[in-house]
Amino acid sequence: MNRSKKPMNKKPMNPKSNPSPIKLYTVKEPSELLNFLITTLSNQGRNSIKSILSRGQVSVNNKVVTVYNHPLQPGQTVSIRKDRAPEAPPMIGLTILHEDEDVVVIQKDSGLLSVASDQAHEDELTAYRQLTAHVRIGNPKNRIFVVHRLDRDTSGVMLFAKSEHVQQTLQNAWQDTVKERTYVALVEGMVKKQEGTISSWLKESATLKMYSSPYPNDGQHAVTHYKVIQSNRNFSLLEVHLETGRKNQIRVHMQDIGHPIAGDKKYGSTTKPINRLGLHARVLSFIHPRSGELLRFETEIPKSFINPSRVAPPQ
Template structure:
């Protein structure tokens, strides 16, 4: 028998208890699509609140009218800089800081989002695995997705164009962009030194389409909202250079300034059809305050 009513937001799920029961059995029934260990880990990590007070006891007694809240926004150890925005049996959504690699390189094996998150989920369940779905450049911050099963990974990657309904970036670029909105279409290729370049010749590489809208301008900088229709490597960075307005701090693609001390690119929104439920999930990461620094007082 269903013994609760639920209400969900991006950050929390709230259940109203309608029958007396202990907390762990209540959670197992409420989340019957998750493993027992996964549900118990919600208690262990302090994500379960009863009547707005954190509760970790498995046998805590619930009574009708109690409100049980699950806080999905959790933070890994501070030194990682990663915030877990959402997690279920199939996907893990994070807010990645600037300066953190997605996966290992020859020079760096451990200080990566993948390594830190693998440790995080194995602390919940030693059998759990993590899979790369897509990547963000080291210096790009914002919303990023990982898969927790091979099936979810393959479905998201194989059906990426159909499943991802929105990808929005915020880009701080050099110069005053005069055209308020526009679309850049080209074909991208990669050099032997792994630098991407753009060609206007049809079929000369992978087709890349980027839409942009100007949010703010000053004499020297512009803040753009950028929507990706395709997701090629370094696509936004290459297209901004091609437009004559390289991203601030992006020396590789023509930038001459370091106005904010980092790359001026942030993944602000990711919306997609869930690989199992097909429900639309949408997640946001606030634009770093430093992106507005060049416009202060204007």
């Protein structure tokens, strides 16, 4: 028996009938972004949600956010894209410790420039350039502003601003805003005095090298406090607190007391036991310019500082 088949009426697909690639959620109570997403996207695993965040698929009030602990407030809108947003290149030599609408806090590796110097090649990789690309994922008009700097060969915690207003607020009240700046320094020789304070007036020579002036009130006043963590006859590991933040301050002051920082040939070192400068910005604590909250970031002491492998011959 022949059965005639009726032709099927196929309707052309209407792209507008597809569900929106963006889902919107309203924040009901204060939370951190990752916790909010885990609760909201209960059908997805924690690692899957972290991947969505890191790929720039999550926005808060139309701004892409990739930081897990981004604070959420009631009334804000969280949007999640199904497709991936444009990705910035992977960051090299730095890790983001904290990010919000006003500031970015990073840990910089030794060897990475904070910002381009006069001597640097225009395409050289810097923390500033990478963070600029990062904040422009969501909006190409976004910018990054330098608040303070670390030398290329110094590792540790750095703070950047996301607007010129925040930058100026932080810089203009730096002494009051910053509550703690602690470094660890691997220096040559055994420091016999267990703790001490170094005070001098710093000036810069024609060759751009900083030095302590022998005359009072001649230059910028610099005060450095130190405490010995451990020592042997070759090296000492110091905890260093900055009362002032002058260019190359710790490096000059360690040279002044006869214990230059390991690997710091510019300021008197004759050894290179760890193939880098023995200086790490370990702690940064400051008052947030908008919320007034005290934020504190502490990093690990580099392992090579604790057990310098060998003493290189004088350079």
